[in-house]
Amino acid sequence: MTTPALPGARWLVLDDYTGEVGEPDVTLGVCHDIDGLFVDPEPIPPPEAFTLLGCDPSGPLQDALEHMGTERAWLPSIALFPVHQQRPARCLWDEHGCTCVEELIDVTVIGQRPSAARDGLVDLDLRGYVRLLPEWGLPEEKPDATGFRLAALDDEKLGECLDIAGVFRKRPSAPVRPVTLIGFRPEASLAGTIEGRKITASIMILQRDGHTAGGAGLLSATVVTARPSRLGDGLLDITLDGGIEEPTPSGAREIFQMRYDGGPAQPNQWARYDRLLQHEWSSLALRQRPQGLPDKPAGTTYHLDGRFVTDIDAFYCAIGEAINGPGGYFGWNLDALHDCLCGGWGAASPFRLVWHHSDVARRHLVAGYDRPSHRLRDWKPRIELDDLLQIFSEHAVEVAFR
Template identity: 55%
Template sequence: MDRAWTWEHEVPPRWLLADEYSGDLNVLSLPMALCAEIDGLFVDPEPPAAETYTLLGCDPAGSLRETLRHIGTDRAWLPRVILDPLHDPHQPPPADCHRYDRGCSCAVELMDVQVIGHRPSIFGAGLVDIDLRGHSLILPEQHWPPAQPLEGTTGFLLSDHDDQDLGRCHSTAGVFRERRPPPLHPVTLIGCQPETPLRPLLAHPSPHRRRLQVALYAVDQTGLAVPTGQALFATMTDSRASRLSEGLLDITVDGGIDEPFPVGAREIWQMWHRGRPTQPNLWAAYDRVLRHEWAGAALRHHRQERPDLPSGYTFHLDGRFVTDIEGFYCAVGEAVNGPGGYFGWNLDALADCVQGEWGAAAPFHLVWHHAEVARRHLVSGYDRPTYDQRRWGPATTLHDLLDILADGGSTVDLR
């Protein structure tokens, strides 16, 4: 964001709140406040608790049926169970639910599933009730899965992440139920300078008029502001003089940030505040969670206007610390765009980057040094990254990465 403010305080601003949600094209990205700190932006989330479910009146097939023979062992486990609701074909499907070959588009996914028991079912001879323990795919912005099955549901088709048939069941218990919303972490805007649009709202008697709907930008020491991908939707409940500097305010809001950064990411954003990293492999000391945050910060600070290096260019990837998929994204970002560089932070993003316009024109040549590290660590299996429950699933392998690079026309020399 172009600089559109003045700051005359000793403590530097690190965060900008900008209006991007008013719907008025004339005020998009309008600065609302500059703040020295945001208490509540960096919070370590609680690990998701496992839930217990029962598939009722189940006719299991495939690997689900096989697990019933191994209950009590590690083999009674499935990476994912997808429940596709069935509906009366003579009735229209529920709203926002569209039929396709297998069932209905309003599917529910259970992940990291342990089969813990089974017994004969009252729903029919040969059918069983199967008890599971795992995690449901919950998208907070959609409040999914709902508290009740969709109206008209007559059963569920079961499948795994590879679309292999696991059978069907009559109904479920524990999948559809009231769930507590994720906790809201309190947020205080510390050492803030309200800009002109925010000043009258702070004193307005109506809570509705004190509502903030702002995007959060990180401000570096030169005054450049870059989007963080975070937003704050909350009502200002209190403001008071800040101890940081005369003329600044501490502002309390009644809500929080949906998915705060982990606490350790504060150090990463502070590093970027001081300027772009100048040394390679500074990310290597971080764990998987913070390597992911490093790549995210690199994405936010990527300058898209920078021209690609020409097609056919040779890049050198330092593979000494590629002990996980997050380490690969950090390493390939630096190989292409230098220390702190970005070149993808998930498979879809990598596939996009190899097509060009992210620092390297396609095709290019990649020399992957110390590739034996990735050969040992980027292997098949099941991945449980704790920072994003929705990413649980099959691990990304070295072969997967090589396929994406090859699909972009690039060549890789593993050394």
């Protein structure tokens, strides 16, 4: 979509939430800048303490008990499945089961003792994190359950327990970061008094030609003040009482500017950024990817520069450039890589990929646990080189290591 020109405008505020289903989205306005869109993430919180009460452990959890005080007392994940005597009305169900399920991640067993609940059972002290499931939220009240079934990531049984302490409780809310739309030109949809108005809208990236290039976040807040902007007559600086849901890391502003100025001119410009910003690099490459470009024919040979592939996000940046040139996109997670290999993203399979400096990936894309960002929901077992080779093999891609 395009928007009426406002020289220097970088962002479109688009209400695509409050209308009826089937109605067109409503443009609220465009603006030059947004204070509060680029924000440094909160630091990783310290680990929490939990206790599994009346536990009958099995599998890897039992093994961890036997190695307390060593690295082998660690588990990547313990899923907590409540055993309901009668399904509570507030619980939802999907293909994975009850939405009361919670998960502990990056868990270390630090103590055990006989349980007072029943002979033969133990109470287990753990240290780790609660994965905050974004689609469900973390309930502050413990589910109505007669106990909990424990399982690993692959649904391997870890045992059962009668109760859990330390998981379901009130936690401090994330800090609210106010947002200011700077040099905002309102459209007719915002006619009248703006102060006190609730706004729920997507922040869309504007290119120089007026076309949008994907979203940069969701804004849901109330206007506190609207005052004339020094950037021009008829423009406003609008301050809201809330922030952008999941704001972009502040270091990504430079990447956005590079894209606005025409995009990367040389390969490997992403390599100077840390992993969090490399993820933003691939995300923006997807959002600003030219549409309608044909795939290069099957049988083409591509060259991947592997000098900087020290983690999976670096790989996505490198494969994007190997297929589609500097700043190119060819996946930013395993599912997206699979989709790209199915065609329509620059390369028709089968093809040949020459992976130069592959020794770097062999040293770094190995088994382990991955903590890629401050967001706990992103933590999981590391994606290995063999995982990538398996996907390439499924699509008849020949990988030649150099």
